[in-house]
Amino acid sequence: MSIVNKLRCEYRENPIGIDCTQPRISWQIQSDTRSWLQAAYQIQISQDIEFKNLLWNSEKVLSNQSVHVEVHHLVVEKCKRYYYRVRVWSEQGEQTDWSEIAFWEMGLLQASDWQADWISTPTEQFPLETETCPLLRHTFQVKGHVQRARIYATSLGLYEMKLNGLSVGEQAFTPGWTSYKHRLQYQTYDVTDLLTSGGNAIGVMLGNGWYKGKLTGRGKKNMYGDRTAFLMQLHIQYEDGTEEIITSNSNWRAAESPVLMSEIYHGETYDARLEKINWSTATYEDADWFPVETLQHTKDMVVAQENEPVHKIEEISPIALITTPSGETVIDMGQNMVGWVRFTIQGRSGQEVTLEHAEVLDQEGNFYTDNLRNAKQTIRYILKGGAPEVYEPHFTFQGFRFVLLTGFGESIRLADFTGIVLHSDMERTGYFQCSDPLINQLQHNILWGQKGNFLDVPTDCPQRDERLGWTGDAQMFIRTSTFLMNVATFFSKWLHDLAADQLEDGGVPFVIPHVLSEKSHSSAAWGDAAVICPWVIYQCYGDKRILEQQYESMKAWVSYIRKQGNDEFLWNTGFHFGDWLGLDAKPDSYIGATDRDFIATAFYAYSVSLLAKTAKVLSKEADWELYTRLYAQIRHAFQQEFVTPSGKLSVPTQTANVLALMFDLLDGTAKERAAKKLLELLEESKFHLTTGFVGTPYLNLVLSQIGHTEAAYQLLFQQDYPSWLYQVTKGATTIWEHWDGIKEDGSFWSKDMNSFNHYAYGAIGEWLYRCVAGIDVDEEAPGYKHIQIKPQPGAGLTWVEAKLESMYGWIYAEWRQSSEHLMEIRISIPPNTTASVLLPNAKETHLRENGAALDQTTGISEMRQTETGVSLILGSGTYNFTY
Numbered sequence: 001m002s003i004v005n006k007l008r009c010e011y012r013e014n015p016i017g018i019d020c021t022q023p024r025i026s027w028q029i030q031s032d033t034r035s036w037l038q039a040a041y042q043i044q045i046s047q048d049i050e051f052k053n054l055l056w057n058s059e060k061v062l063s064n065q066s067v068h069v070e071v072h073h074l075v076v077e078k079c080k081r082y083y084y085r086v087r088v089w090s091e092q093g094e095q096t097d098w099s100e101i102a103f104w105e106m107g108l109l110q111a112s113d114w115q116a117d118w119i120s121t122p123t124e125q126f127p128l129e130t131e132t133c134p135l136l137r138h139t140f141q142v143k144g145h146v147q148r149a150r151i152y153a154t155s156l157g158l159y160e161m162k163l164n165g166l167s168v169g170e171q172a173f174t175p176g177w178t179s180y181k182h183r184l185q186y187q188t189y190d191v192t193d194l195l196t197s198g199g200n201a202i203g204v205m206l207g208n209g210w211y212k213g214k215l216t217g218r219g220k221k222n223m224y225g226d227r228t229a230f231l232m233q234l235h236i237q238y239e240d241g242t243e244e245i246i247t248s249n250s251n252w253r254a255a256e257s258p259v260l261m262s263e264i265y266h267g268e269t270y271d272a273r274l275e276k277i278n279w280s281t282a283t284y285e286d287a288d289w290f291p292v293e294t295l296q297h298t299k300d301m302v303v304a305q306e307n308e309p310v311h312k313i314e315e316i317s318p319i320a321l322i323t324t325p326s327g328e329t330v331i332d333m334g335q336n337m338v339g340w341v342r343f344t345i346q347g348r349s350g351q352e353v354t355l356e357h358a359e360v361l362d363q364e365g366n367f368y369t370d371n372l373r374n375a376k377q378t379i380r381y382i383l384k385g386g387a388p389e390v391y392e393p394h395f396t397f398q399g400f401r402f403v404l405l406t407g408f409g410e411s412i413r414l415a416d417f418t419g420i421v422l423h424s425d426m427e428r429t430g431y432f433q434c435s436d437p438l439i440n441q442l443q444h445n446i447l448w449g450q451k452g453n454f455l456d457v458p459t460d461c462p463q464r465d466e467r468l469g470w471t472g473d474a475q476m477f478i479r480t481s482t483f484l485m486n487v488a489t490f491f492s493k494w495l496h497d498l499a500a501d502q503l504e505d506g507g508v509p510f511v512i513p514h515v516l517s518e519k520s521h522s523s524a525a526w527g528d529a530a531v532i533c534p535w536v537i538y539q540c541y542g543d544k545r546i547l548e549q550q551y552e553s554m555k556a557w558v559s560y561i562r563k564q565g566n567d568e569f570l571w572n573t574g575f576h577f578g579d580w581l582g583l584d585a586k587p588d589s590y591i592g593a594t595d596r597d598f599i600a601t602a603f604y605a606y607s608v609s610l611l612a613k614t615a616k617v618l619s620k621e622a623d624w625e626l627y628t629r630l631y632a633q634i635r636h637a638f639q640q641e642f643v644t645p646s647g648k649l650s651v652p653t654q655t656a657n658v659l660a661l662m663f664d665l666l667d668g669t670a671k672e673r674a675a676k677k678l679l680e681l682l683e684e685s686k687f688h689l690t691t692g693f694v695g696t697p698y699l700n701l702v703l704s705q706i707g708h709t710e711a712a713y714q715l716l717f718q719q720d721y722p723s724w725l726y727q728v729t730k731g732a733t734t735i736w737e738h739w740d741g742i743k744e745d746g747s748f749w750s751k752d753m754n755s756f757n758h759y760a761y762g763a764i765g766e767w768l769y770r771c772v773a774g775i776d777v778d779e780e781a782p783g784y785k786h787i788q789i790k791p792q793p794g795a796g797l798t799w800v801e802a803k804l805e806s807m808y809g810w811i812y813a814e815w816r817q818s819s820e821h822l823m824e825i826r827i828s829i830p831p832n833t834t835a836s837v838l839l840p841n842a843k844e845t846h847l848r849e850n851g852a853a854l855d856q857t858t859g860i861s862e863m864r865q866t867e868t869g870v871s872l873i874l875g876s877g878t879y880n881f882t883y
């Protein structure tokens with residue numbers, strides 16, 4: 001029996017408030033039949049849940065597509081809900097029942113749908129430089145039975161909203177961080193159950209956030225504007241069919257809140273004595289509040305929320321209460337985490353407590369904050385007094401493991417403190433486990449690097465006065481991130497901001513959203529995020545639309561590079577970060593030894609090769625020809641410039657050889673020599689890496705690609721500096737920015753740039769999934785429609801279990817070297833996919849599946865003995881191979 005389930009619209013389960021007018025529908029199929037392939041589907045869309053009034057009926061469409069099926073020919077209307085259901089037919093002739101019913105709901109679609117005014121606090125009572133977060137409130141009457149109510153809201157700055165005293169939604173850091181001048185997201189909330197008949201009240205608190213707050217190492221304020229403001233519309237549909245719209249307007253009122261200061265980097269100051277009891281309820285008396293001011297500010301850039309919102313995802317209990325050698329009281333969360341601490345306290349009115357946050361303790365075991373630079377990460381709370389008080393901050397987050405407590409008195413109970421982990425609420429889609437506990441800890445650290453740095457935008461680090469959307473870091477880690485969570489909408493949103501912030505000549509800012517100086521743009525391997533990231537999303541989710549949407553941006557980046565200098569096929573001008581933090585750097589330099597022109601031209605070639613492939617996918621023939629030719633020209637120029645006539649690479653670093661091989665820039669002898677050279681270099685360093693940000697993500701991938709997985713395993717298993725496991729043995733719970741963030745003697749690398757939660761080197765995760773476990777995409781059938789499964793066991797591991805939920809469903813790849821003579825491999829792939837599998841070192845004659853010879857196994861459509869093992873083509877289902 002087979003069923004259709006997990007219906008998704010634009011990746012989301014029953015989304016409300018989308019503004020995409022041609023939404024795409026995806027589904028999964030569950031089946032106990034092997035080799036299940038879809039032959040046809042039917043989609044129905046209805047206005048009512050009974051499917052009496054069909055708006056669209058696709059009829060039976062002969063197609064194997066079950067992912068991103070575009071809803072054509074349906075003219076969607078603002079605020080309307082659409083129910084949909086799907087049934088499918090298999091190639092074997094089975095017809096499923098209708099799926100369960102799912103829906104999506106449109107939000108506001110254009111600027112003219114907003115009748116509301118932007119409102120802000122009056123500048124006379126709230127001077128622009130005031131740090132206090134303002135409250136806004138409004139009361140209104142509900143005049144009948146409410147059938148449905150929605151709030152659409154956004155702000156300049158951050159907002160938190162209450163309705164009749166209760167929180168509206170569970171999202172944090174709304175409206176998220178985008179390129180605010182071009183794009184500002186609004187959120188949609190179902191508030192049907194929060195309204196009551198008669199008097200109602202809405203209450204809002206505004207924070208500076210990324211819009212107006214202090215950002216970057218320079219502490220720049222007012223990056224996007226100097227006034228916070230709010231925009232919202234409440235649409236009430238009554239049971240009698242009438243509709244009423246309540247809006248933000250000049251009738252709202254404003255007052256100061258107990259939040260005296262709240263800044264992303266610096267923390268929050270809260271005076272509980274200033275709390276206004278029940279301020280967001282209808283009965284509250286607001287005679288002493290001030291009228292708000294309306295603001296002339298465009299609504300043209302307002303768009304619906306695109307990615308998963310930030311939520312409180314999990315809670316952590318501290319593991320220890322420490323008195324440090326210098327006598328300070330510190331709690332240890334046991335995990336470097338991002339979010340904040342919720343605490344309970346009882347005391348006298350006016351008593352002040354503070355919580356300072358740090359990632360590490362120093363050599364002596366004392367609380368250490370130098371690596372935070374100017375970020376204060378400090379919560380100050382002044383008690384109301386009397387009953388126990390519970391506090392959580394509002395518009396700030398901290399990156400920390402240790403919390404220094406002041407003012408809490410003698411008897412501190414750990415149970416009064418809870419770490420609240422916040423990040424974009426992406427679905428967890430991947431797991432990796434193996435026989436080695438240190439590698440499992442590394443995997444854990446990679447995952448926590450992602451949790452900590454996927455808070456609405458992909459950041460380099462979450463703790464110091466930086467926390468910016470560094471393009472290079474995102475490009476390096478994106479593929480790994482797809483193995484852990486579904487990051488499709490997270491990166492789509494960010495890529496739209498990248499395109500919005502791109503310079504007119506195609507240059508790409510170092511960070512997105514772009515908040516650094518005007519000159520801070522277009523470094524090789526950083527700007528290439530414009531091309532690499534859309535390509536990865538397409539590969540991993542089969543999402544062609546992201547290529548369509550980003551195509552102009554991708555082209556613009558390539559044309560930017562082409563215009564640099566006077567050789568259009570080389571990139572040898574301008575500033576580049578190079579192999580950032582490479583260990584072969586000169587003393588006191590962050591920039592690794594690999595020639596920067598070499599890196600720039602290599603990435604130029606790589607981006608053009610991806611752009612050519614993109615043009616092909618989008619059926620842009622002329623462009624495809626153009627970029628294919630350009631790629632050949634760059635490749636040729638690269639060889640002329642960097643390869644000697646006898647085939648030696650003129651840049652003799654690990655990273656140079658890695659890039660040339662990874663991007664396939666060499667031919668014949670040169671290619672062979674580069675592979676040989678890479679191994680020689682590794683031998684010279686006793687299998688330790690010297691690579692930085694640019695080389696590291698590809699190092700092990702290249703070694704596997706050139707048939708030297710055993711060398712990659714050697715690198716992986718090193719425990720002394722520099723290696724991935726060095727930091728693990730030093731107790732890391734996230735990935736460090738530096739291979740020697742903490743040195744052997746316990747001292748630190750430096751003060752100014754030493755993050756302990758920097759995901760870039762976590763890119764080793766990609767190799768663990770793609771090569772060690774062996775789960776990979778097929779470029780020609782992306783989104784895991786056709787899956788490559790080629791596990792590569794190696795010395796040091798006896799078993800690996802990996803799984804990944806693709807758009808089609810779960811993929812499992814597990815191998816177990818049970819004894820010298822017995823290998824067990826379990827593979828499972830979802831319905832409507834096929835897989836090419838290589839069972840390493842297998843001999844056809846010894847191979848069994850579920851105890852039987854392979855010719856008795858259904859689901860295998862091809863089998864071939866090769867030099868490296870047995871190669872098979874499988875249909876969906878679960879297979880247990882032994883040999």
Ligand code: RAM
Binds near residue numbers: 460461470472577758
């Ligand atoms: C540092 C960031 C980031 C890196 C840039 C070049 O400031 O932390 O990781 O991409 O430098």
